[in-house]
Amino acid sequence: MIEDKLELVLVTYNRAPYLENTLKQFLDSPFKNCKFTILDNCSPDDTPEICEKYSKLFPNMTIIRNHLNIGGNANITQGLRTSTSEYTWLLADDDSYDFNDCEDVINALLSDKYDFIHVSSPLLPTNKKEGQEKDLTEIIEEINPNREIHAVDLVNIIKGKYFMDLAFISSYIFKTELIKSDDIIRAYDNVPNFFPQFALISKSVNENFLIYRAKYDLIIQGDNPENDAEHTYTYTKFYEGWLHSGLMLNDKKIRKIFYKNLDNHSIPTNNYLIVLPVAIMTDKALNKKNIKNNLISLMGALYKHTGWIKGFFLSVYLMLVYIVPSSIYKALFKKVYNK
Template sequence: MLEDLLELILITYNRDSYLDKTLKQLLDSPFKNCKITILDNCSPDNTQEICKKYVGKFPNMIIKRHNINIGGNANILRAVETSTSYYTWIVGDNDDYDFTVTDDVIEAIESKKYDIIDICSPMLPTTPENPSDKSLNQLLDKMNKIEGTDKTSTREIYTQELIDIMQGNFFMDMAFISGYIYRTSIYDTDAMIHGYDNIPNFFPHFVLINKAVENNYFIYKSERDLVIQRENPQNDSFTYTFTKFYDGWLNSALMIKDSKYRKICYQNLDNHSLTTNNYLIVLPVAIMVDKATGRPNIKNNLISLIAVLYKHSGWIKGFFISLLLLLVYVVPSGIYKRLYEPMYNREQEKLKNK
């Protein structure tokens, strides 16, 4: 029954060694007999050779290679279009997977009860490095205990309840598209059109996030995270500036009609190097890092960022936020570079020692 209900679409580009590792892990999973489609975005490396190595090992594997690189965001929507099963799981090519506890996820899929099955919470991991941090499962247990209910065995929750618990972390979690399995019919014609319209903002799948909030979707949180999110490989060519990234996120957040949830989304921005997700700190730091690292088009991206902040916060508040960002911008790049390099070197040392 699982094989009839769940379809995996693996999107990949130019990461043959990571793809090999991912397919090895999926081969040892309960999902290996599901339909698996690999969407190769015209990779110039050995991706096709890796795919062919696994064709006979997965009984329902299909390999599709695009004639040209259509871009990562367009490939996400191509994955959405490809699936024909009741549930879809869009799989990344460079993450790690833990399939030691999957019975509850399989049961959730086969029940067909849920709109979304959350199998990873990268913002609130199950085993955080900081013991004082609380994982999403711990927060759910606490909520259920306070309410005096017994929902811990099913881990069921509605979207708006989950936002009340997670605040802005909910939106950043959902941006990690490999971290959940969704009901395929969520992406109807209107959703697909809005998804393609939002490609310039980097988050074509934000339409699913928006629909989850608007329709208060029914969610199941897995007992254990199946996906362990990894950073993109350092050799990836990443041409976007941080200011452009946040500009895209804030423009995407304009989809949310409810002012309460839209405010939670736009005022909470993730930056792994900071202990806060307050946008009044994250955005200035993004400008500093862009200037320190010599990223292109900072000025144009800053103008666009200021424009979307006016849309979110109104003219008066928008004016003062804009003034703050402009003051940060006019500081010479050399000053930020001298401040940034020691912090960057420390982060690299930490990564080496892990």
């Protein structure tokens, strides 16, 4: 039975209305009877009351409330190590779910065969809203009608989108035994880089996990709630953290795919030679703080990915972008975003 296989672990902070909407959806799902752990990061809003209300409706729910707010990424890391079931599904608190056709996912779980069960692809959506010629399911079905594929093969097909896709923490269910003590340590070490989950994402490639792709997306990624705007990191800092995270990848060819394909939803390309300068321009236009320090750290990450010679020329290129007066980028920023 599915409740003997899967544990749901939901990380939440200060989003009571979103949390309640998520719990309502799971209450009317095939996963209702699974172990369900909520990690409340000391929310100051009505989250404790929502948790108490739904703990009476779910038969196997546990509420863990942190004594202090340990930060979102540390709470995600806590989620990676919390489950004691055979499979773990780490959930966010602000997404929409579609459980109308998930029998194949349940069968995949019951088979004990897969390392990852991929249930959502925000960058290659099955609804094709972003004009993709093929969705991820169709891409994999062309290779294997059973929608099975190894991680390295998938990276070679969809390039850097593999990593950006899996950075969405709810996009896959993973076999719990794959998480070892060393992985948790690496995850905590990577908290300053914003992506503790990359310890598991990189492992999926380093050890070439077997992945099952769901027939249909079970999740529609939610819009960022208003309190996400409180994040103080810059766009430059985001990519600096992302590039440092990618250093967990062992294979140099995979690393090259990783750093050369960076996504920015505001521009139509994922070429790093465009994405990184645009990030710097945007930060300067918005008067973000610590851009110089973030840029220096970003250039250090590029050196490690590309080597000294290429890293030097990339650093000169980015420094030339940086020294342009902010007033020019402000004018450009206003012109572009007012369209």
